[in-house]
Amino acid sequence: GRFHGDNYLEVCSGPSIHGTISASKYFKNILMSEFAPQNRAAIRAWLDESPKAHDWSSFFKTVANFEGEGVTPQSVEQRTRAAIRGIAFCDLTQEEPIDHEVLFKYGLIDVIYSCLTLEAAAETSANYGRILTKLASYLRPEGGLLLCGMYNQTFYSVGGNKFHSLSQDEQTIRRLLEAAGFSVVEHFTHSFDHKAITTDITCNPSKYFCLVAVKNQE
Numbered sequence: 001g002r003f004h005g006d007n008y009l010e011v012c013s014g015p016s017i018h019g020t021i022s023a024s025k026y027f028k029n030i031l032m033s034e035f036a037p038q039n040r041a042a043i044r045a046w047l048d049e050s051p052k053a054h055d056w057s058s059f060f061k062t063v064a065n066f067e068g069e070g071v072t073p074q075s076v077e078q079r080t081r082a083a084i085r086g087i088a089f090c091d092l093t094q095e096e097p098i099d100h101e102v103l104f105k106y107g108l109i110d111v112i113y114s115c116l117t118l119e120a121a122a123e124t125s126a127n128y129g130r131i132l133t134k135l136a137s138y139l140r141p142e143g144g145l146l147l148c149g150m151y152n153q154t155f156y157s158v159g160g161n162k163f164h165s166l167s168q169d170e171q172t173i174r175r176l177l178e179a180a181g182f183s184v185v186e187h188f189t190h191s192f193d194h195k196a197i198t199t200d201i202t203c204n205p206s207k208y209f210c211l212v213a214v215k216n217q218e
């Protein structure tokens with residue numbers, strides 16, 4: 001209800017479509033993006049209905065139940081596939097992370113969603129701040145940023161492969177958001193017991209956060 005418009009951008013989805021399923025109820029044009037070619041290939045396989053694609057049916061079922069009467073998992077799946085316009089290459093360390101022709105095909109972006117990505121891509125707080133400023137430039141005034149991440153996490157590992165994570169506290173992230181022209185309007189945190197989730201993921205955050213920020217009027 002807070003945000004309106006047609007254009008939704010997910011900044012670095014990994015190999016997953018879960019960030020687009022509920023969004024497809026509200027946004028006509030969903031552009032996904034991702035750095036790693038194998039992750040982009042996994043998304044394309046699902047878009048092309050390849051038999052090799054990951055099975056997301058339990059997610060469609062959950063969203064259909066959540067949306068209520070008359071909504072079926074099949075209709076949610078079809079809606080999601082129809083709304084996704086493509087998956088673009090994105091390298092957040094570059095001056096222009098996403099090709100503008102692809103990015104602005106349908107106009108300025110109304111809402112950006114990014115989960116667990118900025119801390120993976122940014123080596124320093126200055127880099128993290130520059131990425132936020134770039135994301136703000138993609139949005140129309142009063143557009144929304146849905147940002148999820150980890151506070152105070154120095155690494156994460158998946159299947160024994162260890163990855164960098166920029167460790168920052170809540171105050172630092174709030175300061176960087178403000179400097180980039182955002183106002184935080186909602187903020188949630190969850191304690192995180194990684195042992196309870198899966199055996200092949202390890203990480204060391206103090207908290208998982210999700211926040212909603214609005215791009216200030218220029």
Ligand SMILES: C[S@@+](CC[C@H](N)C(=O)[O-])C[C@H]1O[C@@H](n2cnc3c(N)ncnc32)[C@H](O)[C@@H]1O
Binds near residue numbers: 015036091092121
């Ligand atoms: C922990 S995963 C999160 C994936 C997904 N957003 C999710 O929530 O499941 C971190 C993501 O950051 C991406 N990433 C790492 N370096 C990047 C860079 N320089 N530019 C853009 N994305 C990058 C990885 O490819 C990966 O998709």
